Amino acid sequence: MVLENLSSSLKDVFKKISGSSYIDKETIKEVSKDIQRALLKADVNVKLVISLTNRLQERAATEKPPAGMSEQDFILKIIYEELLSILGEESRIELKPQTIMLVGLYGNGKTTTAGKLARFFIKKGLSVGLIAADVHRPGAYEQLEQISKQVNSLFYGEKNEKDPVKIIKNGLDRLGDAKVKIIDTSGRDSLDDELIDEIKRIKNEIKPDEVLYVVDATLGQQVGPQAKVLNDAVSISGVIITKMDGTGKGGGALSAVAEIKSPVYFIGTGEHMEDFEVFNPRKFLSRLLGMGDIDALMEAVKETNITEEEAEKSLDKLMSGKFNLKDMYDVWEKFSKPGLLKKIFNSMPLSRIPGGDKLNDSEIDRANEKLNIYRVILDSMTYSELENPDIINAKRIKRISIGSGKDEREVRALLKEYNAMKNNMKMIKSNRNFKKLLKSQMKSGNFGLEDLENIK
Numbered sequence: 001m002v003l004e005n006l007s008s009s010l011k012d013v014f015k016k017i018s019g020s021s022y023i024d025k026e027t028i029k030e031v032s033k034d035i036q037r038a039l040l041k042a043d044v045n046v047k048l049v050i051s052l053t054n055r056l057q058e059r060a061a062t063e064k065p066p067a068g069m070s071e072q073d074f075i076l077k078i079i080y081e082e083l084l085s086i087l088g089e090e091s092r093i094e095l096k097p098q099t100i101m102l103v104g105l106y107g108n109g110k111t112t113t114a115g116k117l118a119r120f121f122i123k124k125g126l127s128v129g130l131i132a133a134d135v136h137r138p139g140a141y142e143q144l145e146q147i148s149k150q151v152n153s154l155f156y157g158e159k160n161e162k163d164p165v166k167i168i169k170n171g172l173d174r175l176g177d178a179k180v181k182i183i184d185t186s187g188r189d190s191l192d193d194e195l196i197d198e199i200k201r202i203k204n205e206i207k208p209d210e211v212l213y214v215v216d217a218t219l220g221q222q223v224g225p226q227a228k229v230l231n232d233a234v235s236i237s238g239v240i241i242t243k244m245d246g247t248g249k250g251g252g253a254l255s256a257v258a259e260i261k262s263p264v265y266f267i268g269t270g271e272h273m274e275d276f277e278v279f280n281p282r283k284f285l286s287r288l289l290g291m292g293d294i295d296a297l298m299e300a301v302k303e304t305n306i307t308e309e310e311a312e313k314s315l316d317k318l319m320s321g322k323f324n325l326k327d328m329y330d331v332w333e334k335f336s337k338p339g340l341l342k343k344i345f346n347s348m349p350l351s352r353i354p355g356g357d358k359l360n361d362s363e364i365d366r367a368n369e370k371l372n373i374y375r376v377i378l379d380s381m382t383y384s385e386l387e388n389p390d391i392i393n394a395k396r397i398k399r400i401s402i403g404s405g406k407d408e409r410e411v412r413a414l415l416k417e418y419n420a421m422k423n424n425m426k427m428i429k430s431n432r433n434f435k436k437l438l439k440s441q442m443k444s445g446n447f448g449l450e451d452l453e454n455i456k
């Protein structure tokens, strides 16, 4: 997996800090050097590395840990925040009719990504048209046509036409009823002015809603400056990092993202159309730093340094059943890692939670299977359906079923489960001990599964 080395080096840094009995200037200097080495080894742009570690030293020298947080945790929090600042905040591409233009260097995966992106929108219930505007690479037309069949999208291209603007204008016209049009442009070496002029011309004449930069994660830091040239030419609105499954340093992608300062919308994790994930910076960073799902969950809580009333509020929301499908999806997303569910169910005294009882292995495996089906179904819901499940009527259930490839029966089962979970949460709310334990754990951020044993 890309960034493997960076991941293990940063985990060592985190272990060193957690293991140190006190944090002084020397430790900070040493840790900064370790982080510099780790990032440079991953081929992250030198300028970026220096500015990140300077901020770490400056914040460590001027800021004080909040009440209740140890020096060690505080340094970890600063490193986590500074690394997160490179990745930017989570932002989602809008699910609406739009024209999207893909740009990128040769062979970074634009054509493949065009197909993956088309499949993403189709699953969300939006029809898609793919336009082949790569007029330089032989076979690009056939490749995209093939992909469009694979993902059931519309397709437009003109095999012998050499002017991409003409192809695109005709395509936008002919694909009129497709809600989302995705334009695959020629791969380019950004130092080639002729090709840069070509995408500038496309951008100015077509005025796409989004210009997405497709960058190969396995490339090194030379990508940073090239991304800048592309960005200056067509002002990139978002990034898709491909080949995150590949071997390679991966620092180039991080440098490019930091250079362009546009949000990363997705990551590509393989050659197949389904190897495509919405990018979540916190989750990505937690995986990179080797924090388990629970730690990441509690790390996020600890990071916000939750106060008494905030703990109360977030807990009440959960307990009062006011959470929506998006909240439930996030929790399932964290718990559906293989083995984690088993660990939770086996350690949770379910018999003491209303309607729960000890689950044996096969039942836990079945629960995992069900979670995966539910995640596929949730992936086909629009943001408003996730945030407000009450709007999901028979027509929407039908569309979600088609988008996810699951029976309507399974979609209804998920909705039934969601409502049952909401009612269960209300029941647990009456279990004062459970609520008291959760509140104190969320506040201190030390929520451990073994604590669940103590629920009376």
Ligand SMILES: Nc1nc2c(ncn2[C@@H]2O[C@H](COP(=O)(O)OP(=O)(O)OP(=O)(O)O)[C@@H](O)[C@H]2O)c(=O)[nH]1
Pocket (backbone or CB within 6 Å): 104, 105, 106, 107, 108, 109, 110, 111, 112, 113, 134, 137, 140, 185, 186, 187, 188, 242, 243, 244, 245, 246, 268, 269, 270, 271, 275
């Ligand atoms: N492992 C892996 N391979 C990928 C991924 N995305 C694309 N590829 C492969 O990378 C190669 C290049 O992908 P294309 O989509 O043809 O690249 P392109 O950017 O359209 O090529 P140009 O038009 O020449 O710029 C193909 O073999 C793809 O299968 C990914 O996320 N992981």
